[in-house]
Amino acid sequence: MEEQPFNARPSGEMQNKPEFQQNLPNSNTILVLGILSIVFCWWRLFSLIGIIMGIITIILSRKETALYYSSPGQFTVSSLNNVKTGRTCAIIGLIISIIIFILAGLLMIGFLATFPFWGMLK
Secondary structure, eight states: OOOOOTTOOOTTSOTTSOSSOBOOTTHHHHHHHHHHHHHGGGSGGGHHHHHHHHHHHHHHHHHHHHHHHHSTTTBOHHHHHHHHHHHHHHHHHHHHHHHHHHHHHHHHHHHHHHGGGGGGOO
16 A cells, blocks of 8 residues: 555545635625615615615626636635625615615605695695
């Protein structure tokens, strides 16, 4: 039985796998933007910021997911999980932001529609 050096790999075991895996370039940015899209979705007309952040996050996450699946051995799985979590947060934040933005817009329209009648209340 031949002795192999301690750090040698047995033959036939994933020879093309790189030694050092790196994170996806924008994985942390996607996670932060996804969380911020939920944070900004609750403030009436500022929910437009949540809509913008949600759209940007979804576009970035689509690119990063395609990058990961083009060469999965090069990137860590935890960075892919950050991208997936950020995308999920962005979708939730985008939906809530759209609903809040529409409701705030309807409230403003209702307020402005009743404005002429306020002078009659004397």
